[in-house]
Amino acid sequence: MANPPSHSRVLQPKPKYSNLLIRFIAIFILTLVVLVGIVVIIIWLVVKPKHLDYSVENAAVQNFNLTDANHLYANFDFTIRSYNPNSIVSLYYDKVEIYVSYEDQTLATNAIQPFFQSHKNVTRLQVRVTAQTVSLYGSVPKDLRVEKSSGDIELDLFLRAKIRFKVGRWKSKRHTMSVFCSPVLVNFSRDKSFYRATCEVEM
Numbered sequence: 513m514a515n516p517p518s519h520s521r522v523l524q525p526k527p528k529y530s531n532l533l534i535r536f537i538a539i540f541i542l543t544l545v546v547l548v549g550i551v552v553i554i555i556w557l558v559v560k561p562k563h564l565d566y567s568v569e570n571a572a573v574q575n576f577n578l579t580d581a582n583h584l585y586a587n588f589d590f591t592i593r594s595y596n597p598n599s600i601v602s603l604y605y606d607k608v609e610i611y612v613s614y615e616d617q618t619l620a621t622n623a624i625q626p627f628f629q630s631h632k633n634v635t636r637l638q639v640r641v642t643a644q645t646v647s648l649y650g651s652v653p654k655d656l657r658v659e660k661s662s663g664d665i666e667l668d669l670f671l672r673a674k675i676r677f678k679v680g681r682w683k684s685k686r687h688t689m690s691v692f693c694s695p696v697l698v699n700f701s702r703d704k705s706f707y708r709a710t711c712e713v714e715m
């Protein structure tokens with residue numbers, strides 16, 4: 513008649529077993545969380561968008577005409593080199609605006625056709641920006657005349673773009689990118705000499 517105690521002894525291992533199971537599941541989940549975390553960090557380090565590389569390879573001006581009433585007509589032509597140094601990240605350029613300014617005045621603006629840039633790609637943008645009867649004020653017309661007579665003028669080139677990153681099938685939301693190139697030397701002689709201006713990129 514020693515049944516009751518043996519019965520209670522039989523019951524005892526059961527909670528021990530489920531304790532072990534809970535501990536095992538807990539360790540398993542914890543390990544999984546840590547592993548997923550490590551994988552996410554590694555993917556981020558590999559994928560993390562590197563800064564884009566911009567420079568101006570050529571700049572020219574045509575039909576420059578600064579009237580006595582300080583109105584400017586001119587066609588500016590730029591060759592902008594855009595390099596995406598990322599090996600996984602591609603880019604959508606949804607909207608690109610370009611501004612040409614001298615001292616603190618904007619001379620001309622234009623928009624660039626939206627484009628897609630794959631990883632490790634170099635894209636050269638040929639852009640014409642036209643100043644049409646832009647009124648110049650302050651010391652700008654005088655300085656521009658003086659610089660022009662010296663043979664070249666120093667302009668600032670500013671690009672503002674709405675970009676999206678693409679990794680595999682995933683696409684990021686839109687980011688604003690600013691590219692600032694200064695000084696961009698525009699030569700009035702027709703000599704095609706080597707030319708390059710580097711740009712600062714902010715994302």
Ligand SMILES: *[C@@H]1O[C@H](CO)[C@@H](O)[C@H](O)[C@H]1NC(C)=O
Pocket residue numbers: 577578579
């Ligand atoms: C510059 O523009 C003015 C006003 O439109 C015009 O009278 C003049 O002929 C132009 N000069 C040149 C060199 O094109």
Ligand SMILES: *[C@@H]1O[C@H](CO)[C@@H](O)[C@H](O)[C@H]1NC(C)=O
Pocket residue numbers: 628629630632633634635
């Ligand atoms: C970069 O992409 C453009 C447009 O897809 C293409 O025309 C060009 O050849 C590519 N350049 C390089 C270096 O891959």
Ligand SMILES: *[C@@H]1O[C@H](CO)[C@@H](O)[C@H](O)[C@H]1NC(C)=O
Pocket residue numbers: 663664697699700701702703705706
């Ligand atoms: C601009 O043109 C002048 C005249 O041909 C030349 O002497 C000068 O080196 C050129 N400047 C640049 C930066 O190309």
